[in-house]
Structures are given as structure tokens and as C-alpha cells.
């Protein structure tokens with residue numbers, strides 16, 4: 426019997442070596458960590474009914490949360506919840522359309538005007554997530570013949586945006602102004618330059634040298650893009666972020682922010698000149714070809730923005746608690762990265778030690794995120810402080826950490 430061509434193809438294809446799912450079957454790392462009892466991801470949290478400030482629920486247990494980016498502790502604020510509930514009641518659960526067509530509500534327009542004013546820009550545009558905002562903007566705004574000069578430690582959303590763009594990308598050593606200047610000098614004069622940095626770096630929690638960046642950028646006619654995901658709500662006289670804190674907000678050409686951290690919701694935004702925003706509104710594909718933010722999310726972000734404006738003591742409290750924690754940990758010999766933001770990263774040399782540490786802390790009722798290389802240059806216990814944390818919380822965290830480190834025999 427002779428096999429037909431399709432039989433042969435079928436046999437070959439069925440043999441298992443050319444199955445597109447093969448990589449999934451070979452992807453055993455999560456399972457290996459689970460078997461070792463060290464898997465730290467997809468923890469399931471319950472509702473927060475009956476939880477105190479700074480607490481969340483896992484199963485029946487209340488756990489002290491030191492891993493949330495809800496920096497101003499507004500997720501459960503009555504005004505934020507009420508704004509979301511009212512929007513749900515009045516507008517329904519979604520918009521069922523792109524902003525470009527049937528998906529723009531008066532709620533979106535009002536929030537965008539408020540964000541533009543906060544960032545001292547002519548206009549703003551909201552996206553479904555902060556990731557989308559970065560990815561969409563970098564990929565829409567740059568073209569062949571342009572160059573993006575980027576800090577080395579950028580968030581994945583910025584990296585993906587740069588990868589999607591036909592422009593050239595150059596990365597300067599993290600926050601290193603000498604190297605940054607050399608990168609600028611090496612750009613051919615005909616290239617149009619966009620400089621990209623985070624205001625507060627998401628893993629290490631340090632602040633970008635935005636003053637140095639703007640000073641060096643000016644002679645090159647370069648435009649500056651800052652991601653304020655972790656600075657918004659915390660830094661600056663009005664909580665606009667690191668650029669405001671450093672007195673260079675007006676020198677930023679594009680400010681990006683997210684609602685998923687200080688603004689207690691989901692979504693992202695870009696603030697810039699009106700011409701830039703109009704361009705993005707019509708050309709940024711993840712904006713044009715995706716449904717708009719639902720009313721409840723927009724209203725929650727708007728209410729959080731309002732509280733942020735009227736209660737500056739919230740950001741002062743977060744920064745005070747974070748500094749207290751930094752000081753206490755350093756006194757006890759922990760290696761804490763330098764910084765002055767809500768993010769307090771502690772270096773734990775060995776990856777397995779970090780996983781064991783996080784697991785044991787959770788058993789002791791404290792949740793903290795592990796950051797494993799290469800997400801950061803070193804393995805980090807990334808502690809994030811919020812306005813809900815108190816001195817007592819800091820004491821409990823520090824004493825538990827000291828005890829657990831010693832019990833597990835982890836070198837710090």
C-alpha cells in the first residue's frame with residue numbers, strides 16, 4: 426500500500442516533535458517550584474469584609490499586605506466605592522465600543538481634563554491599562570528614522586512598545602547621566618530623538634534623574650517621555666509624580682500614568698500637547714481597536730484623584746512609613762536599596778532563599794512580592810508601603826523578618 430502525500434504529512438506532523446504545544450509540555454519551572462512548596466504566584470485573595478487597614482484575606486486568614494501598589498489605600502475608600510457604584514447604576518457595566526466610535530462617555534472626557542490639568546499639559550487620553558498606554562504610545566509615535574534613548578531598567582510595557590516600533594532603540598545604563606550623554610552624542614543629527622524613562626523605577630523604587638535628563642536633552646531638541654506609574658499620587662506638591670517633585674514637570678513632553686496604583690482602579694493615561702493627543706487618538710492601534718474603559722473604573726479613578734488632591738497627608742504618611750521601614754531594616758543589617766519612595770526593596774542574594782522567605786512570611790501572615798532576576802538586577806524582596814500602614818505594622822514586619830531570616834538561616 427502506498428501512502429498519499431497528505432498521509433505522509435499527517436504521520437510526520439503527528440510524530441510529536443513538531444507540535445506547537447511542545448514548549449508548553451516542556452515548561453516545568455512553575456510545577457517544579459510547586460512541588461518544592463515554593464511557588465509564590467496566583468495566590469487567591471478573598472473579599473475584604475471585616476479586614477482592618479493594610480489587611481487582605483486569603484482563605485479564612487487575614488494577612489498584612491506589604492505587596493500592594495494601592496499606595497494611597499483608596500481601593501476600599503467609601504467615596505471611591507460609592508463613585509464606582511453610582512457610575513455602574515447610571516451608565517451600566519460597560520461601553521461596548523471603542524472610544525473612537527460609540528465608547529466615549531462624559532466621564533472619560535472629565536477625567537482626561539483633570540489629568541491634563543494635573544500634569545500641566547493641554548490634553549490627555551485614557552487607555553484600558555497602563556501597559557496599553559505605554560505600548561500604544563511608543564509604537565504609534567515613533568517611526569523609521571527616529572531613535573528612542575531609553576533607561577536600561579524600563580518596564581515591560583515600554584520595552585514592548587519600543588520593540589513594536591520601527592525606530593532605533595538605544596539603552597543607557599540605569600540612571601547614568603554620563604552614559605546617557607554619550608548615547609545622545611552618538612545619535613546621527615538627522616534622527617529625531619525621544620527619551621524614555623520611568624519617574625520612579627518600578628522594581629528598585631529609585632527616582633530617575635529627570636533634571637539631568639532634561640538638561641542634557643535640550644540641546645538635541647529631544648522630546649522627553651516619563652512613566653509616572655509609581656510616582657503619581659506620592660511625589661510632588663500636587664502628587665503629579667517624580668517630575669513635579671524634581672521641578673521639571675513642565676519640561677516633560679509626555680507624561681504617562683496608571684490608575685492601577687495610587688488611583689485605585691484600572692486603566693492608564695497619556696498627557697501631552699493637544700496635537701500629540703489628537704494624533705494618538707486616531708493612530709494608536711490599542712486605543713482605536715479596543716473597547717473603552719468601563720464607567721465604574723473611570724469613576725473610581727476620578728474619585729481617587731479627587732481624594733489625592735484634597736488629602737496630601739496620605740502621601741506624606743506613605744513616605745514617612747517607608748522611610749521608617751528603611752531605617753529599621755538597615756539598623757538590623759538588611760541590604761536595602763537607596764530610595765525615598767513607597768517601594769522598599771531588600772536584596773536577598775539567592776533566588777531559592779527569596780522564595781522560601783516569602784513563603785514563610787506568608788505562613789506568618791505577611792504578604793510581600795518576590796522579584797526574581799532578570800526582572801531586576803538583583804533578587805529583591807519588594808516591600809511596598811501604603812497609606813494604610815502604621816508604625817505597628819512596620820514593627821511587626823521587621824520583627825517577623827528578623828526572626829524568619831534567622832530560622833531559615835538566610836544570609837543577608
Ligand SMILES: Cc1ncc(COP(=O)(O)O)c(C=O)c1O
Nearest residue numbers: 554555556580627654683685692
Ligand atoms: C512602570 C510601570 N509602567 C506601566 C505599568 C503598567 O500599568 P498597568 O498595571 O496599569 O497596566 C506598570 C505596572 O506594573 C509599571 O510598573
